[in-house]
Amino acid sequence: MRPRTPPLATLRLFEAAGRHLSFARAATELNLTPSAVSHGIVGLEKALGVRLFVREPGRLVLTREGAEYLTYVSEALSLILIGTRRLPTPRSGKTLAISCAPTLATQWLLPRLPAFRSRHPQIAIRIDTSHRQVGFPIDGFDVALRLGRLPPPRQHSIRLFEDWLLPVCSPAYREAVTGPDGTVDVRRATTIHVTSATEDWQAWGDATGTDERSSADTLHVDTFALSLRAAGAGLGIALGRGALMDRELRDGTLVGVGHAVPAATSHWLVSAAGDDDRQEPEQFRVWLLAEASRFAAEQRERFPPGSA
Template sequence: MPLRVPPLSSLRFFEAAARHRSFKRAAAELNVTPSAVSHGIVALEQALGVELFVREPRGLSLTPEGDLYLPYISEAFALIATGTQRLPDRRANRTIAVSCAPTLASRWLVPRLYEFREAWPNVSVTVDTSRRQVGFPVDGFDFAIRLSRGPVAGASWSRLFGEWLVPVCSPACRDTLLDHAGNVDLRRATLIHVNTASEDWQTWLDATASEGIEPSGGLRFDTIQLALEAAATGLGVAMGRRPLVDPDIAAHTLVEASAHGVASETAYWLVSAQGADDRPDLLGFKRWLIEEARAFDHHAPSHSNTRPAVAR
């Protein structure tokens, strides 16, 4: 007699809600309503005869039964995803799913995708710029591009390129910051911060031993792209990240507010799902992306000038 298995939809709701500790975030991931997730989990709990979650005002937590059940469900979905990926695909079209930060996607990845499409015309590429943590292979992504100080155990990591931190602003803003000697006085600047950046103004100030600049004030945004756009409109000085900001500097919409660049401790890495090298299209995308990054990295500054940039 076959074992009774709960509905897969309810199990998917449970896995996502347990991972996010939220019905709302699980619903957003699965493109359903929070009510659908809640009802599905209630039905699952009734079918199993146990409670899986503790509903609290500040969020969800797993019951001991739910904590025991989750690893089995997560592993089951991972096996299904892995088996699906490894099936011989006889369709003409394939899809590659990539998770990437929004600024890197708009400034670097998307402008280059036409070259990959020319080489692989029957392969489609889906780019997801949400900030949620990607779980291979449950979430269905083939690759993720992440900013990190180094590879993390448990996945295949390939370094793409690093960054150089340099303050940037609009030409008009820079003119307002010049002192009588023609030097930029960053003490008078409105600093533009990126809340989600692991390295920003404080990193640059520490590395250059700059004095007299208050790093806590100014404007704050949640993406690097918004910070650079704010700087281009003259709202203040943002931390530019070369070579991503090089097109803005070449177009003179942004100019360097300091000659002192600082090498970032982080770099962009390509994280590959298990078995990515077994599919020709995925292997082709990986090799193409690494080659693109290698060529792009050659345009970065050859050295970092980290002499003290004392504001005076």
């Protein structure tokens, strides 16, 4: 007797939980409760007669059978979505879904997006800034902007521009910590650290031969955006990343106080590894690559590596 195909809803629960290895994160993505996801998975396991997950304290692990089944389910759901997108509906091909980290979206992408909208006013754009792994094309995203040392695996990635590090502060604060010789005296300054990027100051110090640990004080915050706000408010010197402080450097709210050095990370444009014959993602890629190339050239001219 042929086995019954499980309900699509339970397969979607399994795919999200397997991708995130977390019932809680799957529930957030699917707008459900973790309990609903867990019960759905239990029902699926009973229907299949196979254990898909091992529930260990503090983590969720796929069984060997679960990992193998996830490959088929992910591919099947992807095919369903691709086929649905190709149906001749009135709005077919007129939307573009973008996943982007919140600070990069606010500081770099949004200020440039009006140019794309004026060129392609027929495209409806959706931007998601939640911090979560994107599954192409199951999550419904066309492209994602990601920061990393290497391109994300098993996806199509194009390098947009390199990341770089530059100490920044408000103009008034720079004046306050500038020594008689005209250079910033780190020993008189407060350095601002982002808790999720603890290696940045060390990397910058190694590249410039500067020991920031000699600074008078430190301030710790949990996001890049908050570190820039703190620096702009005169609370100290933040180690900014190029694209994340582009607007502040342009309007003079923040000024550089040291050498700009390349970071180990780059910004990537990521999409599904398979072919997508829709025009909208390709139009966005062409436009974004041109913007990225222009931005990279501007940064090399404004803050060449090793410049003060």
